Amino acid sequence: MQPQHSTVLMVADAPERIENVRQAMDCSRGAIELLWGTFELRVCNCLADATKLLEGRLYDVVLLDPTLGVRDGVDSLDSLLIASPHSAVVVLVSEHEDGAALDALRRGAQDYLMLEEIHGRMLSRTLRGAIERKSTELRIAESRAELIWRLAKAAEYRDNETGNHVIRVGCYAREIGIAMGLDRKEIETLFLAAPLHDIGKISIPDAILQKPGPLDAEEMRTMQQHCVIGAKILGDSAEAEQFPYTRRVVSSGCLGQYDDPVRTVAQRIAMSHHERWDGTGYPGRLTGDQIPLEARIVAICDVFDALLSPRPYKEAFTLEMSLDIVREGRGTHFDPAVFDAFERSLPALIEIRDDLKDVRNHEREKELLHGAHSS
Ligand SMILES: [Fe+2]
Ligand SMILES: [Fe+2]
Incomplete structure (x- = not known):
């Protein structure tokens, strides 16, 4: 089986969080690549830029620090879920933020990553799982939308x-x-x-x-x-x-x-x-x-x-x-x-x-x- 190549847009502004993920990504090169495929990472530290990038290209995963935008009263998770309905959104949380992880899952994120536990194998497995779940979810949603549209068109x-x-x-x-x-x-x-x-x-x-x-x-x-x-x-x-x-x-x-x-x-x-x-x-x-x-x-x-x-x-x-x-x-x-x-x-x-x-x-x-x- 061909290893899959996936694109990841990380949206975060805290340097240590970005560094954590970068390091884990570097570790995931080599042997892990054969198991879980490769990941191309792009980092973006502002919500407006992320939205523009998502308009121009489909990313398989959006890796989001959900605290981004909180200062300005912006709900970054909701904004990105709307801007990129085809990407799997995975949120980055700290150990003491487990409430935030549950909240993000309830609101439509595919998964979460604990910053303190990130390492290459776990990162790539989480991302791959999120991509698969998202694609199943999209297939079900598309078939449901198609049925509704066909019913609506029957009347039209x-x-x-x-x-x-x-x-x-x-x-x-x-x-x-x-x-x-x-x-x-x-x-x-x-x-x-x-x-x-x-x-x-x-x-x-x-x-x-x-x-x-x-x-x-x-x-x-x-x-x-x-x-x-x-x-x-x-x-x-x-x-x-x-x-x-x-x-x-x-x-x-x-x-x-x-x-x-x-x-x-x-x-x-x-x-x-x-x-x-x-x-x-x-x-x-x-x-x-x-x-x-x-x-x-x-x-x-x-x-x-x-x-x-x-x-x-x-x-x-x-x-x-x-x-x-x-x-x-x-x-x-x-x-x-x-x-x-x-x-x-x-x-x-x-x-x-x-x-x-x-x-x-x-x-x-x-x-x-x-x-x-x-x-
Ligand atoms: Fe009418
Ligand atoms: Fe009408």
């Missing part, structure tokens, strides 16, 4: 079979969540839950969903039902318990037991993404903080993307026109704090919009036609 397929609207809404919501200072778990949950906002459209008749003109009052009432139906599809735990087989599999330990907030957040979003800050929305005519924060975030993402996209009843608006309309909604349609975070995130949102463009129908038809001719 009814009226826009080539669109990426639901995926874009998830990506925008993530950016706004970051700009609002939500914690990493909340941001991840929002990212996964937001694409399911229109899942209830699965139950709306084609004649309404694809109607080219404006809806009459009765059709509008039916269309508005998609919120309540979506929330019902995403259900509550009491409903899940009606599936005895599923419950048996889960409780046998095959799927593990953990508290997953994605479904409950998705349910809140499905129910309330058409509520408006001033209480004129639907279905509950909720106002202000009565509307769950996640739904307030998705509301602005959904409107922004819908304005930029063609719909059966309208052409796509330009970016300028769309932004004018969204800006008019500050404090009436949209929560002012969410709107301000939207403004701060705008460059990232525009980039997402460009990266995840819809494949228009005529292009798709050309592709299909080309496929049919060449087969």
